[in-house]
Amino acid sequence: MKCSPECYECCIETEMILTTQDIYRLLNLGIPWNSFVEYRDGHYRLKNVDKHCVFLDPTSGKCLIYNFRPLGCRIYPIIYDRDKGFLIDERCPAKDTISVREYNSKIQVLAKLLRDIGEL
Numbered sequence: 001m002k003c004s005p006e007c008y009e010c011c012i013e014t015e016m017i018l019t020t021q022d023i024y025r026l027l028n029l030g031i032p033w034n035s036f037v038e039y040r041d042g043h044y045r046l047k048n049v050d051k052h053c054v055f056l057d058p059t060s061g062k063c064l065i066y067n068f069r070p071l072g073c074r075i076y077p078i079i080y081d082r083d084k085g086f087l088i089d090e091r092c093p094a095k096d097t098i099s100v101r102e103y104n105s106k107i108q109v110l111a112k113l114l115r116d117i118g119e120l
């Protein structure tokens, strides 16, 4: 898919779930647990500051940990809704640029993530 370099819609008021591997990867960078992890609705999630992900630099619109970002950020805009199942997030301005192959592959990864955290 073709994300616009200026877009950070997916980092606003994030509800991104963190896997154990995500958390350890970021802890290994020396980032303190309580600066980015919060426990909400039964899962560890990225923390928000000023209504955006703590890792978003609002001045540049860039992710400060892009190469180490959580798995969920990598598979966005595929999301899971308990009632509707797998969806493409309507908020994503580039949602129409995702290929069928990428869509299918991201669903596989998301399904595994959800199984790992006991949501599927």
Ligand code: SF4
Binding pocket: 010, 011, 014, 016, 046, 053, 054, 055, 056, 057, 062, 063, 064, 065, 066, 069, 070, 073
């Ligand atoms: S970790 Fe990076 S890509 Fe993921 S929501 Fe935060 S700023 Fe955005």
